[in-house]
Amino acid sequence: MSAPSRTAGGARVTLSDLRIAFHGVPAADIDLDVPPGGIVVLLGPSGCGKSTILRALAGLLEPESGTAELDGEPVAESRSQCAMVFQEDALLPWRSARRNVEFALKLRGVARAKRRGEAEELLGQVGLHDFGDHMPGELSGGMRQRVQLARTLATRPRVLLMDEPFGALDAQTRSDMQQLLITVWEQQRTTVLFVTHDVDEALLLGDRIVVLTPRPARVARLIDIPDPRRPGAQFEPEFARRRYEILALLGDSPDSALAASSA
Amino acid sequence: MTTRPLPPPARTTTPSPAARSRGETGPRPPTAAGGRRRIGGSRTSGRTLGTMALKTALSVAPLLAALGLWEVLTANEVVAWLSFDKLPGPAEVFSTFAGQLTNGTYYQDLLSSVRRILLGFGLATVAGVLIGMAVGRSRIAHAALRPLIEVARPIPAIALVPLAILVFPTGEQGIVFITFFAAFFPVVVSTIHAMKSLPTVWEEAALTMGASRLSVLTHIVLPGAMPGIFSGLSVSMGVAWICVISAEMISGQFGIGYYTWQSYGLLDYAGVVVGMLSIGALGFGTAWLVERIGNRVNHWLPRAAK
Numbered sequence: 001m002s003a004p005s006r007t008a009g010g011a012r013v014t015l016s017d018l019r020i021a022f023h024g025v026p027a028a029d030i031d032l033d034v035p036p037g038g039i040v041v042l043l044g045p046s047g048c049g050k051s052t053i054l055r056a057l058a059g060l061l062e063p064e065s066g067t068a069e070l071d072g073e074p075v076a077e078s079r080s081q082c083a084m085v086f087q088e089d090a091l092l093p094w095r096s097a098r099r100n101v102e103f104a105l106k107l108r109g110v111a112r113a114k115r116r117g118e119a120e121e122l123l124g125q126v127g128l129h130d131f132g133d134h135m136p137g138e139l140s141g142g143m144r145q146r147v148q149l150a151r152t153l154a155t156r157p158r159v160l161l162m163d164e165p166f167g168a169l170d171a172q173t174r175s176d177m178q179q180l181l182i183t184v185w186e187q188q189r190t191t192v193l194f195v196t197h198d199v200d201e202a203l204l205l206g207d208r209i210v211v212l213t214p215r216p217a218r219v220a221r222l223i224d225i226p227d228p229r230r231p232g233a234q235f236e237p238e239f240a241r242r243r244y245e246i247l248a249l250l251g252d253s254p255d256s257a258l259a260a261s262s263a
Numbered sequence: 264m265t266t267r268p269l270p271p272p273a274r275t276t277t278p279s280p281a282a283r284s285r286g287e288t289g290p291r292p293p294t295a296a297g298g299r300r301r302i303g304g305s306r307t308s309g310r311t312l313g314t315m316a317l318k319t320a321l322s323v324a325p326l327l328a329a330l331g332l333w334e335v336l337t338a339n340e341v342v343a344w345l346s347f348d349k350l351p352g353p354a355e356v357f358s359t360f361a362g363q364l365t366n367g368t369y370y371q372d373l374l375s376s377v378r379r380i381l382l383g384f385g386l387a388t389v390a391g392v393l394i395g396m397a398v399g400r401s402r403i404a405h406a407a408l409r410p411l412i413e414v415a416r417p418i419p420a421i422a423l424v425p426l427a428i429l430v431f432p433t434g435e436q437g438i439v440f441i442t443f444f445a446a447f448f449p450v451v452v453s454t455i456h457a458m459k460s461l462p463t464v465w466e467e468a469a470l471t472m473g474a475s476r477l478s479v480l481t482h483i484v485l486p487g488a489m490p491g492i493f494s495g496l497s498v499s500m501g502v503a504w505i506c507v508i509s510a511e512m513i514s515g516q517f518g519i520g521y522y523t524w525q526s527y528g529l530l531d532y533a534g535v536v537v538g539m540l541s542i543g544a545l546g547f548g549t550a551w552l553v554e555r556i557g558n559r560v561n562h563w564l565p566r567a568a569k
Contacts, residue, residue: 058471083471090468094486094563103482107472135563148468155472 010037010191011070011081011158013057018066020052026216027052034208036071039185039192039228041202044212045250050195053217054161057193058084070159083157085148087164091136097123097147098132104154122150125187126180142173146180153184159191166201178204182229199246203239205229211249220249351533356540359533368517373541375517376507379435380549383442384503391447391499392492395454396484412451420445420506424513438510438518445506446499453495457488490564493557500553504546519545 013034020028028049034040042050056063059075059082068075075082091100101119110118123132126146136144145165152160162181166174178201185192196202202209209223223242233239330353335341337352351359363369397404398412420441427437465483474482511520523538 055467058467060467060470084468086464086468088462088464090464092465092483092486094489094561103469104472107469107474107478137563137565152472161471 009158010189012036013159013191013193014069014072015053016067016069018053018056018068019064020049020056020061021064028217030217030219032210032219034191034193036191037189038207039194039205041194041196041206041209042212043196043199043202043209043246044217045214046197048212048214049217050212051163054084054163054193054195057159058082058161081158082161083152083155084161084163085145085152085165087167089136089144090148091144091151093136096133096135097128097139100136100147101151101154104151108155119154122154123147125153125184126150142169142177145169145177149181149184153188157190159193162192162194164195164197167196174201181205199243200234202246203242204234209246211246349532351536355533356536359531360537363537369522372517372519372522373545376511376519377545379439379442379507379518380503382439383507384446384500386443387446387450387499387503388496391450391495392454395451396458396480398451399455399458400484412448416448421509424510428514434514434516438507438515441510442503442507446503449499449502450492450495453491453498454488457491458484460491461487490561493553493561496553496557497550500549501546504542504549508542
């Protein structure tokens with residue numbers, strides 16, 4: 001059997017002067033180019049509007065001005081190519097893990113007879129071979145996020161939008177999930193836009209980190225990571241240096257704390 | 264392309280200590296809240312015969328006590344502030360009931376009432392859910408229909424009997440309409456509320472996976488709203504019985520309400536009580552049915568009844 005969730009390759013994401021506002025109050029104002037097949041992390045203080053950017057890309061909200069394009073086409077016309085993994089429990093609680101994945105396959109137009117096998121294979125890919133018949137309520141938080149990832153992959157997205165997907169997990173589960181994401185991404189080479197407020201997570205996952213300003217979210221700095229996702233990178237001085245640099249940008253470094261206390 | 268599956272966090276239903284310490288504890292143990300038959304062992308294993316007997320006694324004792332009180336009051340023809348001297352006792356009611364069991368029209372009465380209930384309640388369910396979904400999700404439908412619903416809602420269905428007699432060609436249709444009218448509002452109101460309390464993330468996830476509007480309605484909104492809809496259906500079934508019986512008493516031909524009223528006219532008080540108890544039994548049966556179906560549909564709720 002061929003790999004069930006092979007994508008047509010990642011798409012290039014271009015945000016040009018994208019402006020989003022709620023009731024006239026600007027929430028985000030951003031220019032960004034994401035190369036196809038890359039992992040780009042949007043990093044910013046919580047509440048800065050990073051999720052808002054993802055939601056505009058997913059077609060869940062209408063930008064005030066500017067464009068969001070996938071390979072040069074407006075996202076509104078390619079909604080199903082931008083699938084999103086949410087931080088909250090987005091699984092349908094009345095469907096078993098497998099039937100949640102099958103629902104995504106159905107939406108992609110997979111024939112009924114083929115859905116079960118594909119769903120099992122996708123669940124296997126995220127390490128949940130034997131859990132297809134479990135209801136979401138019977139699974140742990142980490143396992144539910146695995147199912148959500150499998151379900152999202154089932155749509156063969158060309159862009160995977162991840163909105164703090166591991167934010168509610170404990171440290172060890174989160175680390176496992178980051179590893180799982182890298183493994184899956186290596187097979188799919190889909191474009192990933194990952195939102196987090198966790199600097200370590202950003203440094204571990206991204207080719208490029210987009211540090212955002214507090215609301216309205218603007219690009220404060222682009223940081224390219226040479227040789228990204230190298231095992232053990234987090235123990236090297238370079239990692240600590242970047243970490244410090246980003247924390248300083250976010251106003252969270254010892255320097256800025258010192259400045260604040262002396263002021 | 265090779266797929267390289269990661270090892271599962273826990274393969275068996277009893278996770279290894281290592282898996283447990285990693286925070287992925289495998290499926291939760293089947294508890295009263297989360298577990299269901301599928302993963303639990305024998306359902307009665309934890310429940311001893313003694314506690315089951317106690318539970319049965321707890322349910323039956325008040326019924327027997329009520330029966331006993333009835334017997335004492337009527338057999339002694341107690342007349343204090345309330346008069347029990349003309350009231351039929353349990354034995355008389357039972358013999359009337361036994362007589363009715365061999366009487367074809369009794370069954371016809373039961374059947375008529377049940378048919379009216381099923382028709383009125385069924386129509387109310389379909390219309391209530393559809394209109395409730397429209398009002399709960401569309402601003403246009405909300406603006407257009409909500410005032411109409413709110414004006415019509417306080418009108419007791421039974422007050423429509425004179426109009427129903429005027430408008431409908433047969434009394435039968437009038438009774439079904441009154442039942443429908445009564446049953447409709449609890450369904451529509453609970454559906455509207457269910458629409459408003461639906462978590463948005465389910466719908467958003469489906470939309471980003473490419474779901475159409477129709478697909479969202481049938482696969483997300485409707486199943487997600489079922490717990491709320493069923494609480495409306497339970498109320499609705501009770502109201503439907505009240506109204507079908509009242510309507511039958513006023514304008515019916517056949518039906519258990521008609522039978523009860525006829526018995527009263529013939530001074531057959533035992534028959535009145537047989538009618539009342541028949542209504543009770545039918546109402547209990549239909550309520551049980553709604554609850555059973557609700558539990559099946561909403562089996563995924565954390566507190567679903569076993």
